[in-house]
Amino acid sequence: MWLKIFLSCICSALKLTVPSHTIHGIAGQPLHLTVDYNFNATASEIQIIWLFERPQSNPKYLLGSVNQTVVPDLEYQHKFTLMPPNASLMINPLRISDEGNYIVKVNVRGNGTIAASQKIQVAVDVPVTKPIVHSEPSSGVVEYVGNITLKCTVEKGTRVIYQWMKNGKPLHASPNYTFSSNNATVLIVPVVKEDIGNYSCVVSNRVSALESEIIAPTIYYGPYGLRVKSDKGLNIGAVFTVDMGEVILFDCSADSNPPNTYLWIQRADNTTQVIKYGPHLEVVSDKVAQKTIDYMCCAFNNVTGKRDETHFTVVVTSVGLEKLAQKGKSLSSLAVITGISLFLILAMAFLFIWKRYQPHKGQKLITERRRHFQVMLIKRNVSIRSKSIPAKKLASAHTKRKKERKGSVLLTWVAHLNVSLLKIEPK
Ligand SMILES: *[C@@H]1O[C@H](CO)[C@@H](O)[C@H](O)[C@H]1NC(C)=O
Numbered sequence: 045m046w047l048k049i050f051l052s053c054i055c056s057a058l059k060l061t062v063p064s065h066t067i068h069g070i071a072g073q074p075l076h077l078t079v080d081y082n083f084n085a086t087a088s089e090i091q092i093i094w095l096f097e098r099p100q101s102n103p104k105y106l107l108g109s110v111n112q113t114v115v116p117d118l119e120y121q122h123k124f125t126l127m128p129p130n131a132s133l134m135i136n137p138l139r140i141s142d143e144g145n146y147i148v149k150v151n152v153r154g155n156g157t158i159a160a161s162q163k164i165q166v167a168v169d170v171p172v173t174k175p176i177v178h179s180e181p182s183s184g185v186v187e188y189v190g191n192i193t194l195k196c197t198v199e200k201g202t203r204v205i206y207q208w209m210k211n212g213k214p215l216h217a218s219p220n221y222t223f224s225s226n227n228a229t230v231l232i233v234p235v236v237k238e239d240i241g242n243y244s245c246v247v248s249n250r251v252s253a254l255e256s257e258i259i260a261p262t263i264y265y266g267p268y269g270l271r272v273k274s275d276k277g278l279n280i281g282a283v284f285t286v287d288m289g290e291v292i293l294f295d296c297s298a299d300s301n302p303p304n305t306y307l308w309i310q311r312a313d314n315t316t317q318v319i320k321y322g323p324h325l326e327v328v329s330d331k332v333a334q335k336t337i338d339y340m341c342c343a344f345n346n347v348t349g350k351r352d353e354t355h356f357t358v359v360v361t362s363v364g365l366e367k368l369a370q371k372g373k374s375l376s377s378l379a380v381i382t383g384i385s386l387f388l389i390l391a392m393a394f395l396f397i398w399k400r401y402q403p404h405k406g407q408k409l410i411t412e413r414r415r416h417f418q419v420m421l422i423k424r425n426v427s428i429r430s431k432s433i434p435a436k437k438l439a440s441a442h443t444k445r446k447k448e449r450k451g452s453v454l455l456t457w458v459a460h461l462n463v464s465l466l467k468i469e470p471k
């Protein structure tokens with residue numbers, strides 16, 4: 045009990061402090077082991093001693109001082125420096141072999157002797173150099189067929205930790221990504237298109253960290269998402285409706301690495317025929333004999349060995365009514381309008397009477413003729429939704445569009461006329 049009080053008294057009389065009990069030093073550079081001490085007695089003599097110990101070995105004396113005089117161990121004379129009364133030790137240069145525990149003891153003699161000691165654990169690391177990543181195989185792999193092994197190598201560095209990055213984000217182990225025990229190697233199996241990206245390796249230890257250049261493994265895949273587009277024509281599903289005389293350009297595209305080879309096949313009269321190689325096809329509808337032609341675009345990836353194909357139909361519409369409309373345009377407008385108006389009024393009157401007494405005749409013919417009529421109206425932005433087109437509706441559409449060009453007005457009139465004529469014409 046008495047002894048305990050005595051010891052605590054001594055400890056508080058001399059205070060020896062260190063900023064940290066664990067220090068990470070860099071091999072080849074100087075290292076300061078900073079120590080601070082103070083006491084409140086009058087000292088006649090101050091003694092500082094530094095010892096070094098490795099695990100499973102006896103402590104070694106490094107150097108010591110009494111007052112201002114340093115007494116080194118001759119073996120380490122040039123390596124360790126002490127400048128009393130400052131108790132800090134300088135190690136220069138620091139070597140891997142200097143790793144271990146450093147013990148400092150300070151003794152102060154005044155009215156009796158007081159002492160204190162501290163232990164500092166020093167770890168020495170070699171900084172890492174910039175790592176290099178290799179991809180195996182370097183030539184590239186086919187999706188779902190090959191494996192990719194990414195290897196990270198670093199020339200120098202101790203206690204290296206490896207971390208993989210994909211597009212700047214840490215890569216985690218998953219069923220498709222297998223890491224080696226030290227994480228220096230990652231195996232990707234199976235390889236899928238989604239594995240395409242920028243990979244890099246970050247190596248680090250307690251004193252440094254560096255990232256490799258990015259590597260983007262070559263992965264062959266596809267074709268995916270094959271589709272055909274055209275610059276013109278009305279596309280409903282896989283059917284392109286075009287006017288006779290138009291030149292239509294078709295584009296076939298699919299996602300693939302390496303780029304696909306494309307070929308176009310035309311099917312007509314029970315025969316198929318390769319008509320073009322390459323992603324573009326030009327169809328000049330004038331030259332086309334039939335009204336409906338089936339085409340097929342095939343995309344082939346010559347590395348993955350996979351292919352895809354898509355069918356589409358081109359429907360060529362005749363332009364009889366359009367020609368009529370163009371003729372009407374060129375006629376002297378006022379006379380024509382007057383004539384037509386007059387005729388229309390008469391026709392309407394006649395239609396009204398006729399409809400009252402013979403409501404269902406002539407319906408088939410009307411439907412047939414209207415198809416051409418619709419094509420023409422679509423071109424002029426007149427939308428027709430209902431199947432039967434009463435002349436009244438058309439008249440109101442005409443009123444809405446009064447402000448449009450003269451030609452357009454005329455056209456609408458011609459349309460009126462046409463409808464009227466259709467309905468008048470009884471069978
Ligand atoms: C010296 O240290 C002792 C022990 O902590 C303390 O009791 C005493 O007051 C200190 N004296 C001075 C002058 O600081």
Ligand SMILES: *[C@@H]1O[C@H](CO)[C@@H](O)[C@H](O)[C@H]1NC(C)=O
Binds near residue numbers: 088089090110111
């Ligand atoms: C240390 O210095 C004190 C006075 O500052 C002196 O009395 C003492 O003799 C010195 N000791 C040594 C070993 O030189």
Ligand SMILES: *[C@@H]1O[C@H](CO)[C@@H](O)[C@H](O)[C@H]1NC(C)=O
Binds near residue numbers: 076080
């Ligand atoms: C002792 O020396 C170290 C480094 O040489 C310095 O950082 C520290 O401030 C010194 N301590 C005193 C009390 O002078």
Ligand SMILES: *[C@@H]1O[C@H](CO)[C@@H](O)[C@H](O)[C@H]1NC(C)=O
Binds near residue numbers: 155
């Ligand atoms: C030295 O210690 C003795 C007894 O411990 C005490 O009586 C004396 O005052 C102390 N002298 C100084 C200078 O502290």
Ligand SMILES: *[C@@H]1O[C@H](CO)[C@@H](O)[C@H](O)[C@H]1NC(C)=O
Binds near residue numbers: 189190191233
């Ligand atoms: C890919 O890895 C699997 C499992 O590790 C192995 O069975 C297969 O042979 C490898 N394939 C190639 C092409 O290396």
Ligand SMILES: *[C@@H]1O[C@H](CO)[C@@H](O)[C@H](O)[C@H]1NC(C)=O
Binds near residue numbers: 211241242258
């Ligand atoms: C990969 O890096 C290249 C340039 O180094 C960059 O153009 C590309 O966008 C990067 N890809 C991703 C997915 O970050």
Ligand SMILES: *[C@@H]1O[C@H](CO)[C@@H](O)[C@H](O)[C@H]1NC(C)=O
Binds near residue numbers: 220234236
């Ligand atoms: C892992 O592989 C499976 C196929 O086995 C694939 O469907 C999936 O997209 C892959 N996941 C990742 C993250 O690459």
Ligand SMILES: *[C@@H]1O[C@H](CO)[C@@H](O)[C@H](O)[C@H]1NC(C)=O
Binds near residue numbers: 206215217225226227
């Ligand atoms: C390997 O990386 C994983 C994280 O992806 C980590 O949890 C693990 O501790 C690392 N192993 C080694 C030996 O660095």
Ligand SMILES: *[C@@H]1O[C@H](CO)[C@@H](O)[C@H](O)[C@H]1NC(C)=O
Binds near residue numbers: 302303304
């Ligand atoms: C594969 O197709 C590309 C063009 O897409 C061509 O350059 C390459 O020579 C072809 N390779 C083989 C082996 O046919």
Ligand SMILES: *[C@@H]1O[C@H](CO)[C@@H](O)[C@H](O)[C@H]1NC(C)=O
Binds near residue numbers: 313314
């Ligand atoms: C189309 O080809 C099939 C089989 O090749 C044949 O049975 C059929 O008679 C052919 N039809 C015509 C219209 O040529």
